Amino acid sequence: MMLRVAKPLNYIPVTPSMQQRAQQRAPQCIPLVMEPESRFYSNSVVVLDFQSLYPSIVIAYNYCFSTCLGHVDSLGTPDEFKFGCTSLRVPPELLHQLRNDITVSPSGIAFVKSSVRKGVLPSMLEEILNTRIMVKQSMKNYKQDKALMRLLHARQLGLKLIANVTFGYTSANYSGRMPSVEVGDSIVHKARETLERAIKLVNDTKKWGARVVYGDTDSMFVLLKGATKEQAFKIGQEIAEAVTATNPKPVKLKFEKVYLPCVLQTKKRYVGYMYESLDQKEPMFDAKGIETVRRDGCPAVSKILERSIKLLFETRDISQVKQFVQRQCVKVLDGRASMQDLIFAKEYRGSGSYRPGACVPALELTRRMMGYDRRLEPRVGERVPYVIVYGMPGVPLIQLVRRPIEVLQDPSLRLNATYYITKQILPPLGRLFQLIGVDVFSWYQELPRIQKASCTSGVGGEEPTGRKGTISQYFTTLHCPVCDELTQLGVCSRCRADPQRVAVTLYQDMRQWDSQQEQLLKVSPP
Known part of the structure; x- marks a missing residue:
């Protein structure tokens, strides 16, 4: 679009090489993003924004490649001024004639006013924004025609995006066609x-x-x-x-x-x-x-957070929010929550796009699926659904990732309610409610602890064929058989340092269990 405007004016576009782009000076200014006064506002807060700010600035101040005279420090010097990826020399006599028709940007770059030369970018943007206004006007006249309204809306949105990316085009110093840090900075x-x-x-x-x-x-x-x-x-x-x-x-x-x-x-x-x-x-x-x-969490997080905020806004009563959050936590702990609300869905980027050893659930599940059938690899960009289940203490989280179908088919697997509550649901609630001095994690601590054993038996109480039941499936923690302390697996590291004590203790326990078994057999023979 820019070249169509520039060609009748006999302008030649610059196409710099990678080396020329690398030699361009770095940008010196960033947009203003204030740190907000983080808190709950019960009073009215008015939001105002500038309409198409960057395109409007370009038009209002005539900022363009074709109107830039260079940095004020180097104007009038015999040396060439570095301008974008090229250089520029403006004769002192010409500068003297233009002295009353120059505007200087806050970054110290001089541009001529539109009375001397109207820039290519301002002309193009003016045309785009005027066309967008025309399209929006015609939308008001055809409100009854839904198909035409959708078409016109898409068109005005496209014009808006083209206008907004013009600034990005001027300052894209890594991959852009015509980067000019002077114009972008201004x-x-x-x-x-x-x-x-x-x-x-x-x-x-x-x-x-x-x-x-x-x-x-x-x-x-x-x-x-x-x-x-x-x-x-x-x-x-x-x-x-x-x-x-x-x-x-x-x-x-x-x-x-x-x-x-x-x-x-x-x-x-x-x-x-x-x-x-x-x-x-x-x-x-x-x-x-x-x-x-956001789409990087599970639906339960979004639903609980939204409902909690609405309760806060409508009732201004924290006790009602607390009751609601606790009810939802109990629902997840009881296993009454819908699995659909606890499913994550992350994008698969292709097997070659991840660094070696990356702990990415979508990649981990893809590897497992391809172990069964190489045709099960998802397409690049496809979202891979997964859930988190309970496992042995100390097992890395990546090994607790399962496909929803696996959890439905395997009765021994159950969703990791503790993970969902403490790592997914409560942190976003905590970030928001701590602004009003509320600790949502204490709400969870007040709840009674619920432990549910998985049922591994099939229909009629018989063990399903091909499935091996282990006692560890019924427990989420392990104790050392010698000192009864919590441990990751088997004998704890402290007891392992004294093997003689371990052997004596275990031998005594075995003798005791043998004698108990003998007593039981005497009471009720097999």
């Missing part, structure tokens, strides 16, 4: 300055009584203490208009939503009840980055 630095200026304006305006509690690249979360939902919408609109007025077109701050209440956990992780319009009666549950919207 865009990031100007966007950062724009967000910082907006945050300062909000914090300094007393009439709003607002405070920015979190900012991320192009958005900010504004806390309004004591404001009602209606007041939050009114102040949010005022903030958006005030910040937009301080920036050149088309940089625009947009009022997005109100959270009431919400929890800010860490960077890019937050959850709240969202109101998008003033007449919206029922709030929507909106989460970003936490386990309710």
Whole structure:
């Protein structure tokens, strides 16, 4: 798209080699991502974000390959200025003529204004964003035609993504076609300055009584203490208009939503009840980055966390949340939880994509399946389902991974409830509820301990054919036969140091058991 705009203007694109890309200087600026004030917010939190910030910066300040004059330190010097992967020389006479038509980015890079030369990137982005506005306008006229609405929505989304990746194209110094660290740095630095200026304006305006509690690249979360939902919408609109007025077109701050209440956990992780319009009666549950919207856990984690948060938001009563979590833990311990909710599904990347000795459940199960049949290897990108079962103490977790079908077919296997509760369900709950001073692990400690022995007998109480039952299947811990201490396997290491004592103790026990057996045989002969 860029080359189509550039060719009529007689521009030649630069195609640098790998060596030229490696010699380019490193980027100097990163986007602003504030550390949020992590806690539970019972007051209104207004979320505002800049509409297409990076493309808007490019258009507003005319940042482009074709408008860059170089770093202000090297302007006017006889030496060539290093520009991206190439070099640039601007004659001092020309600079003198342009002295009133230059804008300097916060990183010290000079660009000419659009009155002198309109850049290729601004022209292209302007066209893309205007086309997107046209598509969105036509969507309003064809609301009744669902198929056309889907097509137009996909089209406007594609235009949005193309506009947003333009910045990435200019700063992709490892694999990009035309990387220019000067242009990329200028865009990031100007966007950062724009967000910082907006945050300062909000914090300094007393009439709003607002405070920015979190900012991320192009958005900010504004806390309004004591404001009602209606007041939050009114102040949010005022903030958006005030910040937009301080920036050149088309940089625009947009009022997005109100959270009431919400929890800010860490960077890019937050959850709240969202109101998008003033007449919206029922709030929507909106989460970003936490386990309710992630796919790397099991469904039980997502369901329990979401229900717990909703209970907290709706009742503000921790005792109700505690009862709910404890009920779910007992359900898992009793083996009443659905296996579907306890299944993990991780992507298989192909046998050649893992380093040697990698402990990856999908790879481990694939190796086992291919031991039976080489045709059972999953396709690359396919998600492999698995569960975690109980095993001998000290056995590595990777050896406790099983396919769901194996657990259904083998009555001696049972799901490792302790692992699911302590390692999967409680940690995300703990991370969220510790912000309000609650220890969810203590809720689990209060529960009575439940031990269930596996049933290995088949129908009618007979042993299934081909299955060897061992006593260790009925116990999850082992004791040393000499000192009765917990051990991994057999005699403990302390007793093993004194073999004579072990031999005497075991010999005495055997004699005692033999005499007991003789007594029993006398009472009831076989």
